[in-house]
Amino acid sequence: MCGVVGIAGKSPVNQLLFDALTMLQHRGQDAAGIVTCKEGRLFLRKDNGLVRDVFHTRHMRALQGNYGIGHVRYPTAGSSSSAEAQPFYVNSPYGITLAHNGNLTNADDIRQDLFETDLRHMNTDSDSEVLLNVFAHELQKLRTLHPTPEDIFYAVHRVHQRCKGAYGVLAMITGQGIVGFRDPNGIRPLIYGSRELDNGQKEYIIASESVAITALGFKVERDIEPGEAIYIDESGNLFSKQCATNPQYFPCIFEYVYFARPDAIIDGISVYKARLKMGEKLAHRILKEWGESHDIDVVIPIPDTSRTSALELANVLGVKFREGFMKNRYIGRTFIMPGQQQREKSVRQKLNPVELEFKGKNVLLVDDSIVRGTTCNEIIQMARDSGAKKVFFASAAPMVKYPNVYGIDMPAKTELIASDRNVEEIRALIGADRLIFQDLEELKDAIRVTKVPQVTDFDCSVFDGQYITGDIDTAYLNNLEQSRSDKAKKKDSYIDVNIDAASVDLTGITEA
Numbered sequence: 001m002c003g004v005v006g007i008a009g010k011s012p013v014n015q016l017l018f019d020a021l022t023m024l025q026h027r028g029q030d031a032a033g034i035v036t037c038k039e040g041r042l043f044l045r046k047d048n049g050l051v052r053d054v055f056h057t058r059h060m061r062a063l064q065g066n067y068g069i070g071h072v073r074y075p076t077a078g079s080s081s082s083a084e085a086q087p088f089y090v091n092s093p094y095g096i097t098l099a100h101n102g103n104l105t106n107a108d109d110i111r112q113d114l115f116e117t118d119l120r121h122m123n124t125d126s127d128s129e130v131l132l133n134v135f136a137h138e139l140q141k142l143r144t145l146h147p148t149p150e151d152i153f154y155a156v157h158r159v160h161q162r163c164k165g166a167y168g169v170l171a172m173i174t175g176q177g178i179v180g181f182r183d184p185n186g187i188r189p190l191i192y193g194s195r196e197l198d199n200g201q202k203e204y205i206i207a208s209e210s211v212a213i214t215a216l217g218f219k220v221e222r223d224i225e226p227g228e229a230i231y232i233d234e235s236g237n238l239f240s241k242q243c244a245t246n247p248q249y250f251p252c253i254f255e256y257v258y259f260a261r262p263d264a265i266i267d268g269i270s271v272y273k274a275r276l277k278m279g280e281k282l283a284h285r286i287l288k289e290w291g292e293s294h295d296i297d298v299v300i301p302i303p304d305t306s307r308t309s310a311l312e313l314a315n316v317l318g319v320k321f322r323e324g325f326m327k328n329r330y331i332g333r334t335f336i337m338p339g340q341q342q343r344e345k346s347v348r349q350k351l352n353p354v355e356l357e358f359k360g361k362n363v364l365l366v367d368d369s370i371v372r373g374t375t376c377n378e379i380i381q382m383a384r385d386s387g388a389k390k391v392f393f394a395s396a397a398p399m400v401k402y403p404n405v406y407g408i409d410m411p412a413k414t415e416l417i418a419s420d421r422n423v424e425e426i427r428a429l430i431g432a433d434r435l436i437f438q439d440l441e442e443l444k445d446a447i448r449v450t451k452v453p454q455v456t457d458f459d460c461s462v463f464d465g466q467y468i469t470g471d472i473d474t475a476y477l478n479n480l481e482q483s484r485s486d487k488a489k490k491k492d493s494y495i496d497v498n499i500d501a502a503s504v505d506l507t508g509i510t511e512a
Contacts, residue, residue, distance in 0.1 A: 001027055001028065001074045001101070001259055001407055001408050001409070002027055002028045002071060002072060002073045002074060002086075002099075002100070002101040002102075002208075002407070003021065003024030003025075003026075003027030003028050003071070003072040003101060003207075003208045003209070003212075004024075004069065004070070004071050004099040004100070004101050004168060004169070004170045004190075004206075004207065004208050005017060005020040005021060005024065005069065005070045005071075005170070005205065005206065005207040005208070005212055006068070006069040006070075006099075006170040006172065006178045006180060006205070006206045006207075007020070007067070007068060007069075007178075007203070007204070007205050007206075008066070008067050008177065008178050008203065008204045008205075008232040008236060009066045009067070009203045010066060010197060010201050010203055010236070011066060012036075012064065012065065012066060013036060013065065013066055013067065013068045014034070014036060014060050014063035014064070014065075014068065015060065016205075016216055017034050017036070017063075017068050017069075017070040018034070018051065018055055018060065018070075019215070019216055020070065020205070020207060020212040020215075020216055021034070021051045021070045021071075021072050021212075022051050022052070023209075023211050023212040023215050023216075024072050024207065024208055024209060024211075024212050025050065025051055025072060026259070026261060027072055027074070027101070027208060027209070027259065028071075028072035028073040028074045029050055029072070029074070030048060030073050030074050031046065031047065031048045031049065031054070031071075031072070031073040031082065031084075031085035031086075032046065032047070032049065032050065032051045032054040032055070032070070032071065032072050032073070032085070033045065033046025033047070033054070033070065033071050033073075033085045033086050033087050033099070034046070034055065034063055034068060034069070034070040034071075034087075034512075035063075035068060035069060035070075035087045035089070035097045035172065035509070036063045036064060036065035036067065036068035037065045037066075037067045037068065037172060037174055037175075038064040038065030038066070039065075040174060040175045041064075041065075041510065042089070042095060042097065042174060042509040042510065043062055043063050043064050043065065043509070043510045043512050044087070044089070044097075044509045044510070044511055044512060045059040045062070045063060045511070045512035046071075046082070046085040046086065046087065047082050047085060048082045048085060051072065058512075059512045060512075062510065062512035063512050067172060067177070067178060067234070068172065069087055069097060069098075069099050069170045069171070069172050069178065070087075070099065071085075071086040071087055071099035071100075073085060073086060074409055083123075083124060084124045084125070084126045086098070086099045086100065086126075086128055087099040087172075088124075088126070088128055088129050088132050089132075089509055090132055090133060090136045092136065092140060093136060093139055093140040094139070094147075094173050094174050094175060094176060095173075095174035095175075096132065096135065096136050096139070096171055096172070096173050096174070097171065097172045097174075098128065098131065098132040098135065098169065098170070098171040098172075099128070099169070099170045099171075100127075100128035100131055100132075100167055100168070100169050100170075101167070101168040101169075101188050101190075101208055101407060102165060102166035102167035102168055102169075102183065102187065102188040102406060102407040103127060103165050103166055103167075103405060103406050103407040104127040104130060104131060104163050104164065104165040104167065105164045105165040105405055105406075105467075105469055105471055105472060105476070106163065106164045106165065106471060107127035107130045107165075110130050110134060110162060110163065111130050114130065114133050114134065114137070118133070118137045120133045120136075120137060127165075130163075131159065131163060131167060131169065132171070134158070134159050134162050134163060135155055135156070135159050135169075135171060138154070138155040138158040138159065139151065139152070139155045139173075142154070142155070146176070147173070147176060149231050149233070149239040149241070150241075152173070152176075152179055152229070152231050153229050153231070153239075153241040153243050154243075156179070156181045156229040156243040157243040157244070159181070159243075160183075160184055160227060160243055160244045160245075163183075164469050164471050165183065165187075165405070165406060165407075165469060166183050166185070166187035166188045166252070166406035166407050166459075166469075167181075167182070167183045167188055167407075168180075168182050168183070168188035168189060168190040168208060169181050169182070169190075170206055175234065176233065176234060177231060177232050177233035177234050178204075178206070178231070178232050179229055179230065179231045179232075180192065180206040180224060180229065180230045180231075181224070181227075181228065181229035181230070181243065182224045182225070182226055182227065182228060183226065183227070184226050184227040184244035184245075184246065184247045184248070185226055185247075185248060185249075185250040185459070185468055185469065186225070186226030186227075186247070186248070186249045186250060186251050186267070187250060187251060187252050187406050187407075187459050187468075188208075188252065188406070188407060189208055189209065189223065189251065189255060189260075189266045189267065190206065190207075190208065190223070190224040191206070191207055191208070191209065191210050191213060191220060191222070191223050191224065191266075192204060192205065192206040192207075192213075192220075192221050192222070192224060192230055193205050193207075193210075193213035193214075193218035193219050193220045193221050194218060194219060194221055194238075195217055195218045195219060201236060202236060202238075203218070203236075204232045204236070204238060205218045206224070206230060209260055209261060209264040209266065210264050210265045210266070211261050211263055211264050220265070223266070223267050223268065224240075225242065225247060226244065226247040226248060226249055226250075227242055227243055227244025227247030228240060228241065228242050228243065228244075228247070229241055229243045249267065249454050249455045249456070249457070250457060250458060250459045250468050251266065251267050251455060251458055251459065252406060252407075252408075252458070252459045253443065253444070253447065253458035253459060253460050253463075254369075254397075254404070254408060254462060255271075256269065256271055256274045256275070256447050257275075257278070257305075257368055257369060257396065257397045257443070258305050258368045258369060258397075259408070262275060262305075262308055267452065267454075267455050268449065268451070268452035268455070269447060269448075269449050269452055269455065270449075272308055273449075274446055274447045275305075275308035275309045275312075275396070276308055276309070276311075276312045277312075277445075277446035277447070278309045278312075278396045278397075278438060278443060278446045278447075279308065279309035279310060279311065279312030279313035279314075279315075279316070279366075279396065280312050280313070280316055280446070281438065281439070281442040281443070281445065281446050282309065282313050282366075282394055282396055282436070282438050282442075283312070283313040283314075283315075283316035283317050284316065285436060285438065285439060285442065286313075286317065286394065286436055287317070289436060290434065290436070294317065295362050295390070296317060296319050296362055296363075296364045296392060297319065297320070297361040297362045297363065298319060298320045298321075298322050298324075298357065298361050298362075298363055298364070299313055299314035299317070299319055299320065299321050299322070299364045299366060300321075300322055300323070300324035300325065300357060300358075300363055300364070300365055300366070300383075301321075301323070301325075301365075301366050301367075302325060302351070302365060302366065302367040302368075302379060303323075303325055303326075303327040303351070304327060305368040306366045306367045306368045306396055309366060309368070309396040310366035310396075313364075313366060313394070319364075322354075322357045323354065323357070324353060324354050324357040324358060324363070324383075324386075325351040325352065325353055325354070325379075325382075326351070326352045326353075326354060327350060327351055328349060328350050328351075328352070347374075347375045347378040347379065351379065351382065353382050353383065353385075353386040354386075355386040355387060357386075358383050358386035358387050358388040359386065359387030359388070360387060360388075360389055361388060361389060362388070362389050362390040362392070363383055363388045363390070363391050363392065364392040364393070364394055365379060365380065365383065365391065365392065365393050365394070365432075366393075366394045366395075366396065367379075367393070367394075367395055367396070368395070368396050368397060369395055369396065369397035369400055370395050370397075370399070370400065370417060370418065370426070370430075370437075371400050371410060371411065371416060371417070372411060372415055372416065372417055373417030373426065373429060373430050376393060376430040376432075377429070377430045377431055380393065380430055380431045380432055381431060384431075390433045390434075391431075391432055391433055392432060392433055392434040392435070392436075393427075393430065393432040393434070393435050393436075394435075394436050394437075395435075395436070395437045395438060396438055397437070397438050397443060397463070398437050398438050398439065398440045398443060398463045399418035399423075399426075399437050399463065400416055400417075400418055400462050400463065401413075401416060401418050401419050401462070401463065401464075401465065402416070402419070402461055402462055402463070402464075402465040403416070403462070403477065403480055403481070404461065404462050405461070405467060405472055405476070405477075405480065406459060406461070406469075408462075410462060412480070412481035412482075413477065413481060414481065417429065417430075423435055423436075423437065440460060440463050440464060443463075444457070444458060444460070
C-alpha cells in the first residue's frame with residue numbers, strides 16, 4: 001500500500017507536496033520521494049524513511065518548480081531498497097516520472113514483453129517501473145513532439161489493455177503536464193481537487209485520499225472514476241476521459257476497514273461513518289451470538305484504527321468504553337514486519353496498558369482485523385497481566401483467509417491465522433475467552449451508502465478469495481507465498497543490494 005500526490009500549481013509546490021505526503025504517511029512508512037519540474041528540468045529527492053527524515057531544508061530548496069508528484073511507500077512488489085523508492089523516471093519520450101499505488105498482477109509477463117518486443121530495459125524488480133515503461137512506450141509509438149490530451153488518453157487506454165491488477169497512478173510528463181489514472185475496477189483510490197487563486201487562476205491536486213486535498217486548502221472535486229484519466233497541462237487546463245472499455249466499481253474493502261484515515265472520503269463514502277456502522281453491526285452480532293447476558297464490563301479498542309468501531313459497539317451494547325492502551329506512534333504497522341519475534345517486540349513497544357482499566361474486569365478488546373494473530377496473542381496476554389478477569393476479542397472485519405494481490409503486503413496464506421482454522425481454533429490459539437468476527441455481508445452493508453449507488457460491491461479477496469481481475473490461480477499464489485513469507489523476507493534482509501542512485505538512469509534529473 002502506498003500514497004501518491006500530484007500538484008499542478010502557479011507557484012513553487014515543494015512545500016505543498018511535502019505537507020501532502022505527511023498527510024498520507026499512514027499509507028507508507030518505508031520510503032518517500034518527490035520530483036518537481038521547472039523549465040523542462042526535473043529535480044528529484046527520494047530515499048528510505050519517513051517524510052520528515054527524507055526531506056531536509058537543503059532538499060526542499062532544491063525541489064524547484066510549479067509542477068510535481070510525490071510518493072510514500074510500503075514495499076509490496078520488488079525489494080525495500082532505496083533504489084526502488086518512487087517516483088521512477090524514464091528519459092524517453094519527453095522524460096516521464098511516475099508514482100504508483102497498487103500492484104500489477106501480470107508484471108512478470110509484461111516485463112518480459114517490454115524487453116523482447118518493446119526493447120525496454122528494467123532496472124529494478126518493481127512493478128511500478130513496469131507500468132511506467134508501458135505508459136512511456138505507448139506514448140513513444142505516437143511519435144509526436146507535443147502530445148495532445150487525446151494522445152495521452154490513448155496511452156492510458158493501452159495501459160489498461162496491457163496491465164492487470166490495481167493501480168492509482170500519477171505521472172509527470174516533462175514540459176507537458178501531469179496525468180492521473182485509476183485501474184478499471186477502481187480497486188485503489190484516486191481523488192482530485194482544485195482551488196482558485198485571487199487572480200482567478202486555478203491550481204489542481206490529485207491524491208490517494210481526500211485528507212491530503214482538504215488539509216492543503218483545496219476543495220475536493222470528485223473521485224477519479226475507475227478507468228478514467230485526468231490530465232492537467234502546463235497552462236493549467238484540465239481534461240478528463242474514460243479510457244477503459246468496461247469500467248466498474250470494486251474498491252478495496254480493506255481501505256475502509258484499516259488503511260484509510262477515518263476522516264477520508266473514498267468514492268463518496270465516509271470512512272468514519274463506515275467504521276461506526278461496522279461497530280454497530282458487530283454489536284448486534286454479539287447480542288445475537290452471545291446473548292443479552294454477554295458478561296462484558298468494558299470495551300477497549302486496540303489503537304488506532306479500531307477506535308471508531310469500538311466506540312459505537314460500546315454504545316449499542318450499553319457498556320463502558322475506555323482507552324486501555326496508550327500507543328507509541330513511532331512504531332510502524334506490525335502485520336507487515338517480517339519475523340514473529342520482531343512483531344512481538346514491536347507490539348510490546350507500541351502499546352502500553354493502563355492497568356486500572358483492566359483489573360478485575362471482563363474486557364472486550366476490539367481490533368480492526370486479525371491477520372497473523374501474533375499481535376492479538378500479545379495484546380491479550382498484556383490484558384491478563386494487567387489483571388483482567390476475562391478477555392474477549394472482537395474483529396471489526398471477517399476472517400482474513402487469503403493473501404492480498406492488489407497492493408497490500410499481507411503475508412503468505414500459510415501465515416494467515418484464519419487460512420485453515422475455524423473460530424474456536426483461532427480463539428484457543430490467541431488465548432481469548434471468547435472470539436467473534438464480523439460477517440462479510442454485514443461489513444459490506446456497513447460501507448454501502450444509498451446516495452452512492454455506483455458502489456454496490458467491493459474487492460473482498462482477502463476474505464472470500466474472489467480475485468476480481470480473473471487472472472489469479474494457484475501457481476500465482478504459490479509464487480507470491482515464496483516471496484512474502486517470513487522466511488523469504490528474513491533472507492532478503494541479509495542481502496546487501498548496493499545499488500547507488502548513480503547506477504539508475506537519471507539523465508536530465510537533478511538530485512535534490
